[in-house]
Structure formats: structure tokens, C-alpha cells
Amino acid sequence: MKSPEPENFGAHSRRTFLKTLGTAAVTAAAARAQSVAAELEKVNAEKTLGPGAVPVTLKVNGETLKLMLEPRVTLLDALRNYSSLTGAKESCDRAACGACTVMMDNTPIYACQKLAIEAQGREITTVEGLAKNGKLTKVQQAFWDKDALQCGYCTPGFVMSVTALLKKNPRPTAEEVKHACAGNLCRCGTHPHILQAVFQATGVNTASKTEVMDYA
Amino acid sequence: MPSWPTNTKYISQSTPRVDAAAKLTGRARYSSDIQADGWLYGMILRSKWPAAKISGINLDKALQVPGIKAAITVRDGERTVHFYGEELAAVAGTTRQACLDALRAIEVKAQPLPFVVREDDAKKDNAPKVWEGAANASPGKSREQGTLDQAFTECAAVIEGFYTTPVQIHNPMETHGNTVSWTDDGVTAWSSTQGISSVRDGLAGALKLDHSQVRVITDFMGGGFGAKFGAGAEGVLAARLSREAKAPVRLMLTRFDQALAVGNRPSSFQKIKIGALADGTLHAFEMDNYGTAGIGAGGDSGGGGGGADIPAPYIYKVPNIRVKQTHVAVNAGSARAFRAPGNPPASYGMESAMDDLAVKLGMDPLELRLKNDPNEIRQREYKTGAEKFGWKQKYQKPGSSPGIVKTGIGCAGAAWPAGGASKSTQGEAQINPDGSIEFRLGVQDIGTGTKTVIAVVAAEMLGLKTEQITVKVGDTNFPPGPGSGGSTTCASISPTVFDICTKALQQLQTQAGIADARGENWFAACKKLGVSPLVVHGQWQPGLSADHACGVQFAEVTVDTETGLVTVKKVVAVHDCGLIVDKLTTESQVNGGIIMGLGYALYEERVMDDLSGVVLNPNFETYKLPGLADVPEIEIVLINMPERGVIGIGEPATVATAGAIANAVANAIGVRVSSLPITPAKVLAALGKVPPSTASKS
DSSP states (O other), X not given: OOOSSOTTOSSOOHHHHHXXXXXXXXXXXXXXXXXXXXHHHHHHHTOOOOSSOEEEEEEETTEEEEEEEOTTOBHHHHXXXXXXXXXXXXXXXXXXXXXXXXXXXXXXXXXXXXXXXXXTTSEEEOGGGTSBTTBOOHHHHHHHHTTXXXXXXXXXXXXXXXXXXXXXXXXXXXXXXXXHTTTOOOSSOOHHHHHHHHHHHTTOOXXXXXXXXXXX | OOOOOSSOSSTTBOOOOTTHHHHHHTOOOBGGGOOOTTOEEXXXXXXXXXSEEEEEEEOHHXXXXXXXXXXXXXXXXXXXXXXXXXXXXXEEESSHHHHHHHHHHOXXXXXXXXXXXXXXXXTSTTSOOSSTTSXXXXXXXXXXXXXXXXXXXXXXXXXXXXXXXXXXXXXXSSOSEEEEEEETTEEEEEEOOSOHHHHHHHHHHHHTOOGGGEEEEOSBOOOOTTSOOSOHHHHHHHHHHHHHHTSOEEEEOOHHHHHHHSOOBOOXXXXXXXXXXXXXXXXXXXXXXXEOBTTBOOOOOTTSSOOSOOOSSTTOOOSEEEEEEEEBOOSSXXXXXXXXXXXXXXXXXXXXXXXXXXXXXTOOHHHHHXXXXXXXXXXXXXXXXXXXXXXXXXXXXXXXXXXXEEEEEEXXXXXXXXXXXXXXXXXXXXXXXXXXXXXXXXXXXSSSOXXXXXXXXXXXXXXXXXXXXXXXXXXTTSSBOOOSOXXXXXXXXXXXXXXXXXXXXXXXXXXXXXXXXXXXGHHHHHHTTTTSOEEEEEEOOTTSXXXXXXXXXXXXXXXXXXXXXXXXXXXXXXXXXXXXXXXXXXXXXXXXXXXXXXXXXXXXXXXXXXXXXXXXXXXXXXXXXXXXGGOOEEEEEEEEOGGGOBOOOTTHHHHSHHHHHHHHHHHHHSSOOOBSSOOHXXXXXXXXXXXXXXXXXX
């Protein structure tokens, strides 16, 4: 594997310089030995990752996941296929549909566009992490009550986008909801009920306008 | 004859779907979520040529990729591929990354062949042949009635139009695919399917196994819309990979794959000439239509198939007609059934022609429909909808809306002549001495609310709460149920559950000696069963369901005459589906139909490149679906007709939308955009502000 640094670089890079210092230099500069060792350790930590699997630690729904992943594995792939968190869905795998939406430090992101190694040290929340002790959140309950889901495949993504919106903006307007969900697609056409559900979750009553008439 | 109960607690009321919590918490396991012990990823290598002779496929290097456990070709020996995306080979490996590497390592020897991807090009005499030895264009079917040529001379008004619709892609959010485990005991497939039985039979046939050796499970599935009935090449490949690798294989298609090889709605190119007498009575109708079902030969699509023919003159009766239809093969993925096959293009073409005729006659287009629509239910629906929509107050002569952003209204009618029920539907319930009850039906819930319908009917019949009913579907080990297509599921399972419940109550009466085991007597009756649960088998019964649902839709749009942008402001939809089983999920079906129809009207189109033969928009960035911000205010009126029994609603709900929107656009700007999708470019071209695009003619 190639080093990420140029091989024919005229002067030594910081990395190669430190590497070639060797024991003699360290001994000679005994007073500074400790700081050099610390520098070396830091540099070694910057080593190229992959192509093979590397240890990755993720914090998901408050729990620590220790995984061995190739650096090219996405956060979505890591969640769905290296742990049992299949709530976030894969539908387009290229940031166009939002079915994989999760929260990273309370911001909704496409898990298919984030490498798992980049998500280390961040708080990841998936749809599995919302309901506590079996009690649905207001958003989940409102989606249920208003039938804001059909096949359900886009649903975790919408729930995460809406949850993240309401954390930042507890009383959004319809326009703000539409904006927050602009990155989520639904093919069953559940949208009107999603809008109703968001309003119910914010405490605004939204009765269905659907009318039933008897023919006879 | 049995009949549905009146004064209901659940039926025709709103019951939130019973499996929602599982979907909302991520607990629901779809086929793409199955993690069978030791499972492998599966991936498919597809043809990058729209037509080619394949003389060899070398898998050696793919097999050397670390983590790869199996690599197979679709078939041995020389073969010809006929479209970009046709399956060539497949691999299974321990990681997605290994499979991606392996696909790149497969060597294919191919000799590209001439190809053709556009309908108009394919019709030409010198066009490359999609299938050797057969003309691309079928000879065509003709139907004639009355004395057409003379009839046109008797008309007070005659219009001619050329109305075209694109190839539409199903694009369910969950792609096609399966997790398949092949062991000595047989094959288990967790399939994303609308038909567990048809997948079971298809896999058994392709793998030369007994039906009893194949079990198909579909606990949850992420949408199908008509494209997910068979085992598919991907299902068979997953099974073969599993046998080869001796491990379960999960093979889900990519979004790209989904656009290429697993179905679409055929295009239509409808040349229509229609004439009416002075009072508006339709008198003469002529249509010459062609369309493509891709490499599929096409055929009639009036009620269920994936062919290119459409019903004409759709919902109207015209005494003098001549209809000619031709299907044109092109080098592109084959069509499949797509939500109300044939009907949305038929509705769009005919309803557009109706409005153009109304203009010529100087008639209100709603009046022209009321004059000519032979269906009494739809007559009532038009009147109800017009009032709700405010048609009389809103209607202006075409093009008379002032300003740059113009407003227009339109309407259109829908029929779903297929529908009905699958009369062989069966099911069973196990009633336990503790009063718990589980229904098992070999049907699948594709997102329409099938499980909820079972719970609603059972709770109503037994006097229990829906929470007390456990519903299990999606397993070929259960008594056989229908495929979820043709809007037949609800009408198939509701009478079946009715029958199970009726028999359960009879048997409880006999065994427990309690005259009426319903409601408050339920637990006492069940307790008397002693130690053995009661298992009751039931089947579909006549008299509780019907077919032929109708509907009408009204649309209000604005059209920006400077940018060409169409915005749908409001849709009023009036639909009937016999006895409404669950109002809430019915409402969801109608919303979904309208929104899918809106996509068909304004955004959706598979774009083929005639130079390279590839699909240019096999993804969601360039194949546009409606989003939340595109969805108008929707008002629904459901006409409840308990006397007819249960009828499905999924398909009729999507039929009329595109026609109503197209008519509203024409009403707003005073000229017809006669080609779907109605893009800004086409609007501006219709207004004469830009030259027509030659690239978007198909």
C-alpha cells in the first residue's frame, strides 16, 4: 500500500524525519527523549488505515459497539450488517432517499454517506434508540395514530428527520416540516399523514378531512 | 347468503395499523434485514451492453478475491443479451466490499450487437431487431364497431390529438431481493414479494425442487406496486449461490439494478380522434396506439398484465369506434404489472381528448363527462366531488386565468374492472384455552394494511378488541392466500376471515356449550376447550365481496408561464370500494394513489440514451419522485357501499390523477401539453416560449 505522503519529496516530511531519527538521536537528546517518544506515538497513530479491517468503536443508542471493519465500510453498512441494528434502511445508497437517516449528535445524517471510521467518537442514534422501555416517543406514537406509514421502509428515516427537527424546533410550520423532510422519499405516498403526524406530535390537533358518505 | 354486520365497532371505522409499532421502532425485519447464521452478501453482474453476443465469462479472478465463497454464471455457453442490465453472473462473499471487488474481477467476452431503445426508431423497417427473426412492432390488433368514417361526418365537433406517456419505473423503497438458505432440508427464502406462493412455485420450478421443499417467508416488505410477484432472476441466483457456498445468501438489488431489470409501466403513444354530436354525445372514436414493454412482447394490459395495450375508449361508450394497438420491442428491461396496468395511460389519453373535445364544443368538461359517463356510481361521484371542490365557482374558460402564474382545474374518472377476489383464499385460526387467538393466512402485507384488515374483521366478528387478535401472514406454511395484486387482497381475505370466525363461533358453541361465544363470553367459552386449542379452517365465501371500483378526481394547479413550473395545489378524490373495512388505511391507499399519479403526471420518466442504449436515470437524483413539498392538499370522499361487500382500492386510486392534472394544466394555460411527464420545458414549448425538445419525445 502506498503511503499517503509523496515518496520523492525533496526534503524529509515530518513523519519520515521522525522515523529516521532513530535511537542515536533519542539518546543524544536525552532531555527531550520523552517528548520525542510522544511525538512518535502520535505519528504512528496517523498511519494509513486499511485496506484490511481495522478496529472501529461506535457509540450507538448509548451503547458501545466494537467492530472490525474495512475503512471503506459505511456507517449504514456497519449498523445493518455488522450489528443487528437494521432499523436504518438501505434504499438508494447514495444520499438521495433518506431511508438510512440516523442522528449524529442530534443532527440527521445519511448513514450511507458517512464512513463508520468517521463516526467514531460521535453519538449515533438510530430508530431503535428512540423508544425507551417499550414506550414510543411522541413522534412514533403520532405516526402510528395518523397512519403515517404504509410499507414502512422509509419510515425510520422520516421518524429520525422529524425527531431531529422537533429537537431544534418544537413548533415547526408546515413549510419547516416540508423542508426538514426534503431529503426523505416515500413511494407509498404517505406524505399527508406524515404532515398530520408531525403536527400531532407537537400538540396541534389535526383531524382527518376525509368524509365517508353512504351511497344508498 | 352471509352478510356483513351493521352497527359496527371496527368495520368502516379507523383502526391504526396493527404492525405499526414494529415498523416505527426498527423491530420489523424486512427481507433485506434478515441476518441468517453465517449469511453472505450476494451481488449480480449485469450486461453493460444493450445487445451483445456473450461468448465467455471467466469467474476465476472473482473466486480469488478474499472473502468470496461462490461465483456463478446465469447460464453456461454462448448467449445473447438483449438489454442493458441483463443478468450475467453472480457472486457471494462475506462482505459487500468483497462482492464489489469480485464483480470487477469477472471477465466477460462480448461482441456488441446493434440495438434500438426508442419506440419510433424500433418501428422503422431497417431498425436493428431486438429478437432475431421477429419484427420489433407486432402486427397489431384492431377492433372496429359501427360505421366510423361516416360517423365522423355526423359529428358537430371533432378533435385529434397525440397523447404520450413515458415508461414509469416502480421504484419501491425496498428493492427486489431475497435472503435464501439452501440446506439438505430444502430452501427457505425470505422474499420481498407480493406473492409468497408464486415465488415458492417459481423457485421450485427453476431449482427443480418439489413445492413442499421451498418455504417463502415475507414478514414485512417494502413495497412492490406490481413488480414483485415472481421468484425473479435474482431469487434463483440467490438460491444457487446459497447451494454453492453452503450458506444463506442475501441478495438485494441495488437502486440501479431496480431501474433496469425488474419491471416498469409500458409507454403509450396514443393518436386519438374523437367526435361528438352537437349536444355533446360521443359519437365516433378512433385510436392508434403503440407502446413498448421493453424486450417483453407486450400484449393486452387491460387488467393485470405488463403489456403495452390499453383499454380504449376507456370508461366511455362510443357507438362507432376503431382501435388499433401495436407493441414495439426495444432493447430495454421488460415491463411488468404496475398499479392498475394499462389504466393510468388510458385515462390520461382519453380524458385529455375529452377536455380538448369540450373546448371544441364550447362545453364545460364536467358536463361533457356527465353527459357521456355510463356509470351511475361515477355520476354520483362527479356530482359529490364537484360540489366539494367548488367546480362551478372555480371553472374558467381555458387560458383565461390572468397573470404570469395561472390557475387551472381539471377532472378525470377511474375504473378498475379487474379487482374482485381470489376465490381459493384460505386461512385458519388457532383459539387457545386462555382466549388468545392467532390467525394464519398465506397472504402478505405489502404495506396496504392486510394484517390490519384481518384484525379488524376478526375483532368485529368475535366481539373482541383488535389488540387481542394475533395476525400471522407471509409464510407458505400457512393456508394458501392470494398474491397481492389487482386490488384483490382485501376482497379475498375479508370474506375468508369472516368464514373462519363464523365457523369458530359455531364450534365453540358445540364444544363449549355457550350459545354466543362473542365478546364478554369469549374467555369462558375458550376455557371450556380444556387443554386442546381449537384450530378452525375457513375459506373465501361468496356474497361478501365484489369488483369494479370507481372513482373521480379533481385537480387544481398553478402554472408559472415564465418558468413552466406546474404546482398541484389541491386534489379532491371521490372513490368507492364497496364496504370500507378500515377507513384510515383506505385513506392512506387513496393518498398514495394520488401521489403516485402526481409523479406520473409531472416528474417520472425512464430516460434511455439512444446512442449508448443505457438507462440514464437509474437513481433517485434523476428519476424524480414526488416529495413532501410537492404534495398538494388532498380531500377524500369515500362512498361507502356495504351492500356490495368488500372491494379493493389500491389501483383505482392512482388511475385518474394524471388525467385530472393534465387537464388542469391545459385549462390554466389554454394549450395542451400532450406528453407526460408535464415538465417545465414542455410547458414552455407548448406556450411557444422555447422550441420543443427532440430528446424528450419518448
